[in-house]
Amino acid sequence: MSLSRNAGKLNAGKSTTEKRTATSIWGWLGWIACGVATIAVTLGLMAWLAPAQSGRIAATVTPATTPPPPVETGKSAAQVAPSLPVPQGPAAGSPVDMLARLAAARSNAAFQPGGITSDTMSDALQHAFSYPNFSALENRADAEGLFEAAAWADACARGTLSASEQSLRCSDTRLHDARYADDLLHKAAAAGQPAAVLALANLYPAEWLNVPLAGSDTLGDRVLTLAAQGNASALALLSQWCASPKACTDPQLTRNTLALLQLSLFKTGTSEVGLYLIGNADEQRAAINRADSLRKLLSWPS
Incomplete structure (x- = not known):
């Protein structure tokens, strides 16, 4: 009997333990299920809210990607804004008779450089750095x-120098303002530095013909004078201008004539000129005659 009771108590204890274990397992499973459900609901809400949040974030960040120029204390935005010209593009005004303007440019004596003449901004920068500091050059x-000063200012403003050079060469606060470098380049072009004219024209590819310079001349006058003197880069600028629709009068004749003028700077013979021309035989012949007369008028070597 004693053994039977002990066995019964043992079985009852086992049953109670098994029940507690089962209850504990089901409890943990319940918590896990609740956790999974919570995560699922959270992910669902995040997926639903994400588009609206991203839209609000984009609307907030986008304007900050193009910050306005800093305004100096005591000055209005209008006072510190660059006073750059607002010329018309090639197609905005009346078509230009570029060949007639090229012929007239022969009498412009704007370019009479003396001393060292830099052919590029890089050349000008090397010459400029022969000075101990910017104050000595300005x-x-x-x-x-003026061109060398513009090259120095441009290098500082764009941060193209090494860290040591930037620290040594760019201590003058004016050299950190791109508008200051641009103003110096305008002055160099107005003074007649050929490379400055071309560099400035490349900054205004659709407007250079009408960009005003100091005095009564425009940047276009300077470019045309260079072209009349046989500068290949200036002639290329004329061709690029006239490539725009309705930019130049008689576009086919102008295009062919300018191509022949450029070709004559690099080729001595004319047997293959037809490869560079468009139109029928009469139209090509008209361009050849016009180019020949321009070369004579401009006193180019035959």
Whole structure:
């Protein structure tokens, strides 16, 4: 009997333990299920809210990607804004008779450089750095000196120098303003530095013909004078201008004539000129005759 009771108590204890274990397992499973459900609901809400949130974030960040120029204390935005010209593009005004303007440019004596003449901005920068500091260079008022100063200012403003050079060469606060470099380049072009004219024209590919310079001339006058003197880069600018629809009068004749003028700078013979021309035989012949007369008028070597 004693053994039977003990066995019964043992079985009862086992049953109670098994029940507690089962209850514990089901409890944990319940918590896990609740956790999974919570995660699922959270993910669902995040997926639903994400588009609206991303839209609000984009609307907030986008304007900040193009910050307005800093305004100096005591000055209005209009006072510190660059006073750049607002010329018309090639197609905005009346078509230009580029060949007639090229012929007239022969009498412009704007380009009479003296001393060292840099062919590029890189050349000008090398010459400029022969000076101990920018203050020593800025006292020059000649065309080349202005171009070298513009190259120095441009390198500082764009941060193209090494860290050590930037620290050494760019201590003057003016050199951190791109508008200052642009103003110096305008002055160099107005003074007649050929490379400055071309560099400035490349900054205004659709407007250079009408960009005003100091005095009564425009940047276009300077480019045309260079072209009349046989500068290949200037002639290319004329061709690019006239490539725009309705930019130049008689576009086919102008295109062919300018192509022949450029070709004559690099080729001595004319047997293959037809490969560079468009139109029928009469139209090509008209361009050849016009180019020949322009070369004679401009005193180019035959």
